[in-house]
Amino acid sequence: MADFRNDISWSKSRDGKFRECLRAYWFHYYGSWGGWDAAAPDRNKEIYRLKNVRSKEMWAGDVVHRCCERALTNLRRGIEPLDPQAAIDATIQSMRDEWARSRSGDVKERLTEHEYAIPVPDAQWRANAEHVRRCLATFYRLPLYEQLRSLPSDRWLEVESLQSFELENVKVFVKLDASYRTESGEIVIIDWKTGRARGDDHSMQIATYVLYASQRWGVPPEQVETQLVYLASGEIQTLRLEKRALDAALSRIQNSIRDMLQKVDSPESNAASEEDFPAVDSPRLCRRCNYRRICLREKLIRELDPSPTARL
Ligand code: SF4
Structure with missing residues (x-):
């Protein structure tokens, strides 16, 4: 495990977090580190758990990517992918299963809306699934898909x-x-x-x-x-x-x-002190932030008006 270090790295999403809120950036890339270990401090474990929570829109995007990946990986290996309708139906079924696991509290599948008890009408959940269905239907009928099917x-x-x-x-x-x-x-x-x-x-x-x-x-x-x-x-x-x-x-x-x-305190060790990463004063950002539970509890941010949160 000697190489398993929290090395600094760059990605577009890391840059986005850095620009939006330094405290959220710290939670995501430093505070969560090691939180998977059962012996880690409780706060560290909670930050790690919240890091993996995702909104229903992010979830939909992930589900679509996974289905496209399966189809293209099979094509690449010379394996005939599932028929489009069967693949879409299987994807929607897996969404139902993941949704149920999230609602039951499964930490690996947790959705923001369940984590924060945000009321979401059934019509919105259905619209989310319809969006996935539409994206996948487009994927399979694009000329690009046919082009990839015939790629040597x-x-x-x-x-x-x-x-x-x-x-x-x-x-x-x-x-x-x-x-x-x-x-x-x-x-x-x-x-x-x-x-x-x-x-x-x-x-x-x-x-x-x-x-x-x-x-x-x-x-x-x-x-x-x-x-x-x-x-x-x-x-x-x-x-x-x-x-x-x-x-x-x-x-x-x-x-x-x-x-x-x-x-960071030192680029070699990539250690970063939490106090150097202030919380942002932006209810707009805080309302859609994974870490708001911690910031609210520790009074780093103002109490958020629940109504805009419910529209997440
Ligand atoms: S709740 Fe607000 S202040 Fe706290 S980490 Fe998130 S965006 Fe930053």
Whole structure:
């Protein structure tokens, strides 16, 4: 277990947490560390448990990704995937099982709405399942799926495999939903999105994909294409980062890494003192935060108006 250390690393989601609330960032990346151990202090165990709680929207996204991953992993291995309707039905059934386990208090499957006793009308749970059904139906009927079905096995690259590369001596984690090499040797990276197509800035995330792919498969960055596939609508955004955009995204990632390193007591040990990570004063953020139970109990934040919470 000598290598099992809480090393500092970078990811787009870590950057998001760092920018939103430093205390939530500390809970997530430091306070939760070791909380899986039965001998850990109670607060540490609670932080770890809350880290793994997810909202119904995050859960829906995860369920869709798992189904797509199963289908593509089978295709890649030359195994005929389940018929689309059977795969969708099995996914919805697994959602029912997971929902029941969450409601019964299962810590591995816990949903925010159950954890915080947020009233959710049945219609909203059904809409969540319908969203999953719609995303998966889109996945199976996209021309892209047919294209992937006929892809020769030697052109598949990675499907949902957690990988990393080094930047500023820090590990940057990437997980490509799917990737393959075209006939002409270029790299295509596919990223499933289950939210609505919005004007979100994905440049840092795409830059990590491009840098990873370029190092991993030895192609120039301009030969890496990213396809953002919005499964709720079927819209596909195809992106190639030009050198200037890639450099700008890279510089933002480097700045983000430096900011994170400045907050730790020592980059070598990656120890971080909780008092250096203040709670944010933002009811909007706190209402949807996994750690609000702790912050409220410890009076780090104001009492939250329950009504907006109920609309989570
Ligand atoms: S409840 Fe608010 S202050 Fe506390 S960790 Fe979450 S976002 Fe930060």
